[in-house]
Amino acid sequence: MKVYFDNAATTPLAPEVLKEMLVVLEGKHGNPSSIHAYGREAKSIVEKARKSIATMLNCSPAELFFTSGGTEADNMAIRSAVDAYKITHIISSPLEHHAVLHTIEDLEHKGVKKSHVKLTDNGHIDLKDLERLLKENPRSLVSLMHANNEIGNLLDIVAVGELCAKYDALFHSDTVQSVCHYSIDLQKMKVHFITGAAHKFHGPKGIGFIYVNSSVKVPPLIYGGGQERNMRGGTENVSGIVGLAKAMDIAHKEMKEHAAHIQEVRSYMKSKLEKNIQGIEFNGDVDAGLYTVLNVMFPVTPDAEMLLMKLDIDGIAASGGSACSSGSSVGSHVIAALGKKIIDRPVIRFSFSKYSTKEEVDYVVGKLVELFPVKVVA
Numbered sequence: 605m606k607v608y609f610d611n612a613a614t615t616p617l618a619p620e621v622l623k624e625m626l627v628v629l630e631g632k633h634g635n636p637s638s639i640h641a642y643g644r645e646a647k648s649i650v651e652k653a654r655k656s657i658a659t660m661l662n663c664s665p666a667e668l669f670f671t672s673g674g675t676e677a678d679n680m681a682i683r684s685a686v687d688a689y690k691i692t693h694i695i696s697s698p699l700e701h702h703a704v705l706h707t708i709e710d711l712e713h714k715g716v717k718k719s720h721v722k723l724t725d726n727g728h729i730d731l732k733d734l735e736r737l738l739k740e741n742p743r744s745l746v747s748l749m750h751a752n753n754e755i756g757n758l759l760d761i762v763a764v765g766e767l768c769a770k771y772d773a774l775f776h777s778d779t780v781q782s783v784c785h786y787s788i789d790l791q792k793m794k795v796h797f798i799t800g801a802a803h804k805f806h807g808p809k810g811i812g813f814i815y816v817n818s819s820v821k822v823p824p825l826i827y828g829g830g831q832e833r834n835m836r837g838g839t840e841n842v843s844g845i846v847g848l849a850k851a852m853d854i855a856h857k858e859m860k861e862h863a864a865h866i867q868e869v870r871s872y873m874k875s876k877l878e879k880n881i882q883g884i885e886f887n888g889d890v891d892a893g894l895y896t897v898l899n900v901m902f903p904v905t906p907d908a909e910m911l912l913m914k915l916d917i918d919g920i921a922a923s924g925g926s927a928c929s930s931g932s933s934v935g936s937h938v939i940a941a942l943g944k945k946i947i948d949r950p951v952i953r954f955s956f957s958k959y960s961t962k963e964e965v966d967y968v969v970g971k972l973v974e975l976f977p978v979k980v981v982a
Contacts, residue, residue, distance in 0.1 A: 755888030
């Protein structure tokens with residue numbers, strides 16, 4: 605049996621999305637920047653997709669720009685904001701995705717000051733400490749992710765937006781893991797930038813977007829032609845944009861149904877693990893976090909570093925953290941930031957999609973029980 609429980613890294617492409625993309629790939633080959641009929645047709649396809657996405661996010665199409673994915677979009681938000689508004693101080697957290705952490709680290713080398721907001725015991729952002737930092741550092745850029753990609757903790761994005769507005773700060777939120785899993789109404793959020801990636805909700809890889817609130821004016825990250833209204837050089841990925849819009853449309857229409865199914869599968873796995881493996885722990889705010897993620901700390905074992913490999917041999921795909929850090933020997937920066945002592949204790953992130961099943965959970969837990977001899981339930 606093969607089981608794919610690494611959907612926070614990427615999700616399978618939905619058949620309906622592939623079908624829409626093939627229409628473009630097989631017969632709509634014009635360059636959107638060309639003025640002839642083929643180009644105008646491609647341009648129309650891109651703008652139709654932009655309008656569809658804007659409607660789902662409740663923003664203006666003019667506030668959306670297509671990128672190669674979440675990493676580029678995060679870089680654009682942070683670097684462009686710093687450049688345009690001469691930002692000298694960034695407030696973030698040690699739990700952010702490396703697309704944010706490494707971008708800020710690079711800006712530190714160029715003289716920008718960084719502060720990390722304190723965390724609560726279970727890994728939430730301490731809003732009182734955030735307000736303290738904003739008071740001490742007016743006109744900062746705040747970059748805090750909406751849903752953590754490893755432990756699933758959710759940010760109170762509305763409350764953070766209110767604080768940023770109170771202290772005249774710019775607010776960027778990486779929403780890569782939450783777009784299409786939660787309703788995002790940009791008219792109700794005081795946020796200047798959000799970012800998304802199609803492959804996190806059954807769309808294609810290599811395409812994403814950035815929302816830039818109309819109240820801010822920032823320069824491009826990538827210069828070239830006049831594409832994306834002079835905000836992102838490079839010929840548009842027309843088929844990818846179509847796939848992004850289609851995947852988003854499906855996810856929005858079926859959001860409640862998908863959420864209920866995924867939550868049921870996740871709860872089932874949590875219960876099975878608790879009953880069958882002694883000494884197990886769950887990282888993050890398990891009961892109120894992102895419903896697609898279950899981050900598990902297993903008992904001490906001399907073969908901790910081999911656990912993922914053993915699961916892979918059994919046909920099970922999961923991860924020890926962010927896929928962008930796979931192969932790294934330093935471990936999860938998120939778990940380390942929580943102060944967890946993980947020596948000889950393997951940590952695995954299982955993440956689920958609308959295609960996940962309880963039968964798959966039974967198979968995975970069965971294989972895990974074989975690797976941990978102490979059982980609570982036979």
